[in-house]
Amino acid sequence: MDENTNNNVLVIGAGMGGIQASLLLAEAGKQVYLVEKEPLFGGNVIKYEEVFPNMECSTCMIAPKQQEVLQNPNIELMTHSIVEDVQGSVGNFSVKIKKKARYVSLVNCIGCGACYDPCPVSLDNEFEQNLSQKKAIYIPCPGALPNVPVIDPEYCTRLKGVDECSACKDSCMFEAIEYDQKDEILDVKVTAVIVATGFGLFDITAAPKYGYGKVKNVYSAFEFERLFAKNGPTEGNTVLKGGENPNSIAIIHCVGRKELGYCSGVCCMYSYKFSQYLKHSFPDAKVFQLYSDMCVPGKSYQKFYKQTMDKGVDFIYHEDVEVKGNGSKIKLNVKNGKDKDQELEVDMVILAQSLKSTESNSELAKILGIEQDDKGFFVSMTESFEPASTAKPGIYVVGCSEAPKDVPQSIAQAEAAVGKVLALT
Numbered sequence: 354m355d356e357n358t359n360n361n362v363l364v365i366g367a368g369m370g371g372i373q374a375s376l377l378l379a380e381a382g383k384q385v386y387l388v389e390k391e392p393l394f395g396g397n398v399i400k401y402e403e404v405f406p407n408m409e410c411s412t413c414m415i416a417p418k419q420q421e422v423l424q425n426p427n428i429e430l431m432t433h434s435i436v437e438d439v440q441g442s443v444g445n446f447s448v449k450i451k452k453k454a455r456y457v458s459l460v461n462c463i464g465c466g467a468c469y470d471p472c473p474v475s476l477d478n479e480f481e482q483n484l485s486q487k488k489a490i491y492i493p494c495p496g497a498l499p500n501v502p503v504i505d506p507e508y509c510t511r512l513k514g515v516d517e518c519s520a521c522k523d524s525c526m527f528e529a530i531e532y533d534q535k536d537e538i539l540d541v542k543v544t545a546v547i548v549a550t551g552f553g554l555f556d557i558t559a560a561p562k563y564g565y566g567k568v569k570n571v572y573s574a575f576e577f578e579r580l581f582a583k584n585g586p587t588e589g590n591t592v593l594k595g596g597e598n599p600n601s602i603a604i605i606h607c608v609g610r611k612e613l614g615y616c617s618g619v620c621c622m623y624s625y626k627f628s629q630y631l632k633h634s635f636p637d638a639k640v641f642q643l644y645s646d647m648c649v650p651g652k653s654y655q656k657f658y659k660q661t662m663d664k665g666v667d668f669i670y671h672e673d674v675e676v677k678g679n680g681s682k683i684k685l686n687v688k689n690g691k692d693k694d695q696e697l698e699v700d701m702v703i704l705a706q707s708l709k710s711t712e713s714n715s716e717l718a719k720i721l722g723i724e725q726d727d728k729g730f731f732v733s734m735t736e737s738f739e740p741a742s743t744a745k746p747g748i749y750v751v752g753c754s755e756a757p758k759d760v761p762q763s764i765a766q767a768e769a770a771v772g773k774v775l776a777l778t
Contacts, residue, residue, distance in 0.1 A: 359542050359544050360382070360383055360384055360544065360778070361383065361384045361385075361386065361541065361542060361544060362378050362383050362384070362385050362543055362545050362546070363385075363386050363388065363436070363439075363448055363543040363545070363546045364378075364386070364387045364388070364546075364547045364549060365388050365436055365546065365547070365548050365549065365550060366388075366396070366548065366549035366550040366752075367387050367388075367389035367394035367395065367396065367422075367430065367432070367549075368395065368396020368549060368551045368763075369396055369398050369415065369418075369752070369760055369763055369764060370396075370549035370551075370751045370753075370754075370763040370766065370767040371387060371389075371547070371549035371751075371752075371767070372387075372394070372395070372396075372415075372418050372419070372422055373418070373763075373767040373768065374547050374751065374767040374768075374770055374771050375422060375425075375428050376418065376421055376422065376425070376428075377767075377768065378427075378771055379425045379428050381771075381775055382427070384427055384429070385427060385428045385429065386431065386448070386541055386543065387422065387428055387429065387430045387431065388431050388435070388436055388450055389431065389433075389434065390433070390434065390435050390713070391432065392432050392433045392455065392493070392497075392502075393432060393492065393493055393494075393497040393498060393499070394419065394422070394430065394498060394499075395415055395419055395497075396551050398411055398414075398415050399411065399415060399494075399496075399497075400480075400579060402581050402582040402583065402589070403626065403630075405622045405623065405625065405626045405654075405657055405759075406622065406654055406657035407653075408629060412496065412584070416498075419498050423498065423499070431450060431452055431539075432499065433452065433453045433503060434450055434451060434452045434453060435450070435451050435453075436449070436450055436451075436720060437449045437450065437451050437720070438720060439546065439721050439722075443544070443746040443748075443777065444544050444545075444747065444777065445542065445544070446542065446543045446544070446545070446546060446747065447540065447541075447542060448541050448542070449538060449540055450538070450541065451536055451537070451538055451539075452537040452538075452539060454534035454535055454537075455501070455503045455504070455534065456490075456503065456504035456506070456509075456512070456530065456531055456532060456534050457490070457502050457504060457530060457531065458501075458528075458529045458530075458531055459501050461529035462501040462502070462525075462527065462529035463527060463529075464492075464500035464501060465527075466502075467524045467525060467526075468502065468520075468521035468522075468524050468525050468529075468530065469488050469490060469502070470488075470524075471520035471521060471523070472488035472489050472490050472521055473510070473518065473520060474488055474489040474508050474509065474510065475487070475488060476488070476489065476505075476508055478491070478493065480493035481493070481494065481579050481586045482573065482575050482576040482579055484576060484579060484586040484587075485586035489504060489508040489509040489510075490502050490503070490504045490505075490521045490530075491503065491505070494585070495584045496584050501529075504521070504530075511532060544778065545773075545774045545777060546721065546748045547749045547750075547751060547767070547770050547774065548717070548721070548723075548731060548748065548749065548750045548751070548754050549751045549752050549754055549763075550713060550714060550717065550753075551711060551752065551753050551754065552708040552709065552710070552711060552753035552754075552757060553708070553710060553712060554573070554574075554575065554706050554707070554708065554709065555613060555706045555707040555708075555709055556609075557573055557704055557706055559609075560608065560609065560612065562673075562674075562675045563605065563608060563674075563675075563676050563702075563704055564676035564677060564678065564683070564702070565704060568676055568677065568678040568683055568702070569594055569678065570593050570594055570599075570683060570700060570702065571676060571701075571702045571704065572701065572702070572703050573704055573706055574620075574623065574627075574704060574705050574706050577703045578627075580592075581627075581630050581634075591630070591631075591634055593700060593701060595681075597700075598635060598638075599631075599635065599638060599699075599700040599701040600635070600637075600638050600639065600700055601639040601640075601641075601700050602638060602640050602701040602703065603641040603643055603683075603685055603697060603699045603702050603703070604624045604627055604628065604643065604702075605643045605674055605676075605702065605703070605704050605705060606620055606621060606624055606642065606646070606705050607644070607645050607646060607705070607707070608705055608706045608707065609706050609707035609709075610645075610646075610707050612707075613707050613709055613728065614728070615707075615728065616646070616648055617707045617708040617757040618650075618757050618758070618759070619648075619708065619757060619758070619759045620648070620705040620707060621644070621647055621649060621658075621705075622649070622654060622759065624642060624644075624703075625642070625657055625658060625660075625661040625666075627703055627705075628640050628664065629660070629661060629664065632665070632666070639667070639699075640664075640665075640667065641666070641667045641668075641669055641699065642661075642666055642667065642668045643669050643671050643674055643685070644668060644671070645670070645671055645672060645673075669687060669689070669697075670689055670690075671687045671688060671689055672688050672689065672690045673688040674686065674687050674688065675688075682698045682699065683698070683701070683702050684696065684697070684698055685697040685698075685699065707757075708753060708757040709728070709729065710725070710728060710730045710754075711729075711754075714730070714731065714754065715729065718731065721745070721748055722745055722748075723743045723744065723745050723748055723750070724743070730754065730755055730756050731743065731754050731755050732750075732755075733750050733755050740755075740766060740769060741755075741766050741769045741770035741773060747777065749770035749773055749774070750770075751763065751767045751769075751770045752766060752767065
């Protein structure tokens with residue numbers, strides 16, 4: 354280290370890994386710049402109702418950590434922001450951060466929500482897997498933090514210059530709507546960078562045999578997660594599209610595994626979690642787990658697997674499965690490697706899709722000067738027993754930015770990265 358070494362650290366991505374790293378660094382006296390591209394923070398975990406293997410309340414787990422981040426003077430949280438440039442070397446990185454205009458004051462807004470209904474624009478809500486609508490001014494879901502909406506300039510008729518609409522501003526008595534906000538560019542110096550950009554999901558439409566988008570009541574994993582969540586679009590009321598309760602549900606594992614060429618390692622576990630969701634809501638429903646392989650590592654996960662079996666869930670091996678509509682039912686043709694295929698008829702199908710790298714990784718890899726593997730994940734020095742380190746000193750990767758992981762694994766790698774950063778000074 355030279356005399357220019359500073360006490361600042363950049364953390365990119367404010368999911369569980371990024372939050373854990375930031376809190377530990379702040380506790381050690383570091384100044385943390387926590388950058389999150391979404392207008393809220395918490396990552397994918399905030400979409401879950403419960404977390405395996407102990408079926409903990411997801412909100413109860415992450416909300417206290419979110420509050421710690423918001424209240425910690427050593428953490429500067431920048432939501433709705435992206436890293437545009439990184440220059441320099443370990444101990445002395447120069448970083449350019451773009452804070453996108455929110456068009457709503459983080460200081461004046463009290464989160465009352467009075468500005469939503471007057472907005473004349475309605476859009477599909479991507480956060481809710483397009484299962485509900487949002488306005489051009491919105492928060493992604495109830496309980497989002499910060500509890501301050503953002504205006505989407507792509508759809509707001511005023512910001513697009515279509516008209517002089519001021520419906521949201523007129524409805525706000527706290528003068529929180531600021532149409533004249535501009536994007537900001539911040540230049541900061543940091544000694545190290547931790548990358549925690551999370552994961553993407555396999556595009557199920559690339560595998561038409563599963564009937565997604567064509568057969569009624571075939572859901573992706575995250576669609577079902579949001580249907581069950583109490584802060585989701587149906588407030589936890591898991592029903593079929595006609596409003597009826599499902600009496601039979603098939604959960605198909607490994608959707609995307611062949612196409613992506615690897616096992617995501619967590620899909621079996623979250624499929625078992627879905628079975629427990631269903632058996633809790635509909636004890637008499639028939640639940641089928643259609644698996645082509647099993648990934649149940651560790652003693653706690655084996656216990657979770659057994660708990661799922663004990664609830665009366667049927668496990669069916671398959672080499673391939675095809676999903677078709679059959680009137681009000683869904684027909685599954687299950688190829689089990691035997692002489693005769695098995696047929697199932699169910700009310701609902703849930704597709705356990707594989708985890709993949711995020712689309713933004715490619716651009717970020719260029720900005721940081723670090724490598725990606727052939728699947729798009731950032732490359733760490735795992736084979737050299739440096740699981741969080743990259744080939745570029747001072748830049749570390751954690752969680753699903755490096756490979757598919759569950760929450761405990763992501764947190765453990767974040768803690769390893771923090772140890773590496775603290776060892777620099």
